[in-house]
Amino acid sequence: MRFREGDFIESKEHLIFNVKGLIHPPEKVIAFLRYIPDKTGDRKKEGLIFKKIYSLNEKNELLKKSWPNYLNFDKVFGKVLPLIPFSSILRHYDPIVKLKELKEKNEKDTLEQRALEFAETIIEATGIPSRFFGISGSILV
Numbered sequence: 001m002r003f004r005e006g007d008f009i010e011s012k013e014h015l016i017f018n019v020k021g022l023i024h025p026p027e028k029v030i031a032f033l034r035y036i037p038d039k040t041g042d043r044k045k046e047g048l049i050f051k052k053i054y055s056l057n058e059k060n061e062l063l064k065k066s067w068p069n070y071l072n073f074d075k076v077f078g079k080v081l082p083l084i085p086f087s088s089i090l091r092h093y094d095p096i097v098k099l100k101e102l103k104e105k106n107e108k109d110t111l112e113q114r115a116l117e118f119a120e121t122i123i124e125a126t127g128i129p130s131r132f133f134g135i136s137g138s139i140l141v
Contacts, residue, residue: 001086003029006136008093009084013037014048015067016141017084025074028083033059033070035141045141052138093141095134102135115139 003009007019009031017031024030033053035043041051053059063071063082072083102108102116115135123130134140 001029001089001092003031003092006095006134008034008136008141009089010091010093010141011070011084011088012090013067014090015070016050017082018136025076025083027086028072029086029089030074030081031084032056032082033063036062043138095136095140096131098135098140099130099133102139112139 003019003024004022005020008016009019009029010016014037015033016035017029018034019029019031021030035041035050035052037048038051039049041049043050043052053062059082060071070082070084070088071080073079074081074083099116099119102112105112108116119130119133119135122128123133
């Protein structure tokens with residue numbers, strides 16, 4: 001499995017993490033908690049309601065309290081990091097794939113349409129092939 005900054009992953013517990021960096025420990029991904037299943041949340045996906053977690057302290061405290069198995073010491077960085085084992089990953093969200101899906105999608109909401117137009121503007125202005133671009137963030141998940 002290959003992961004890079006901008007990707008998101010979803011764990012078997014339906015925790016959604018945003019991937020950090022390009023290099024990861026063997027069989028694990030460095031990724032920070034971003035969304036948790038929570039009935040008080042304001043985001044819906046596939047029948048579940050999610051709450052977005054903004055604060056790094058809150059992210060770490062939630063993991064420490066409820067999912068400590070995702071916090072592990074990393075020898076390279078010399079500190080405890082959120083490390084998600086490949087075996088715990090339910091789904092990998094790829095920004096490049098998402099951009100392709102948006103291009104093919106018939107009905108887009110306003111945010112999706114604006115993101116697609118923005119990506120196309122950058123692609124046209126730079127001349128860089130579209131295969132090097134993606135859509136990340138909340139639109140991705």
